[in-house]
Amino acid sequence: MNCFEHKENSAVGICKACNKAVCSTCAKDTGNGLACSEKCEIEVSHLNQIVAKSKLIYNIGTNNTSIPSGILIHVFFSILFLGWSAYEYFATSRVNEFVLFMGLGFALMAIIMYRKLKKLNLNC
Numbered sequence: 001m002n003c004f005e006h007k008e009n010s011a012v013g014i015c016k017a018c019n020k021a022v023c024s025t026c027a028k029d030t031g032n033g034l035a036c037s038e039k040c041e042i043e044v045s046h047l048n049q050i051v052a053k054s055k056l057i058y059n060i061g062t063n064n065t066s067i068p069s070g071i072l073i074h075v076f077f078s079i080l081f082l083g084w085s086a087y088e089y090f091a092t093s094r095v096n097e098f099v100l101f102m103g104l105g106f107a108l109m110a111i112i113m114y115r116k117l118k119k120l121n122l123n124c
């Protein structure tokens with residue numbers, strides 16, 4: 001493949017904005033993709049900005065493995081209530097159904113919230 005503007009030169013890449021082949025003389029490196037002209041250079045920088053902003057909005061590629069705080073609170077309360085009911089069971093050998101129910105309820109909520117987020121793949 002040869003350059004769109006300079007037919008004699010072989011292309012080194014493709015303009016990110018208009019997809020024309022560019023040679024080393026006319027290619028402008030925007031840092032993230034090649035551009036063939038100043039007009040396309042602006043276009044490419046706009047495209048890059050859009051992609052960067054979308055990534056931020058949707059939390060893509062940030063390797064964000066942290067669990068959203070809403071889920072953490074539910075996990076915390078479920079552990080608290082389950083621990084409480086376990087403690088009562090060992091101390092009095094009776095099951096405090098209310099506390100156990102609360103613990104299971106919070107655990108269930110945390111699982112539901114987590115699954116919902118996984119499905120959407122959004123952390124915002």
Ligand SMILES: [Zn+2]
Nearest residue numbers: 015018036040
């Ligand atoms: Zn172009």
Ligand SMILES: [Zn+2]
Nearest residue numbers: 003006023026
């Ligand atoms: Zn060229």
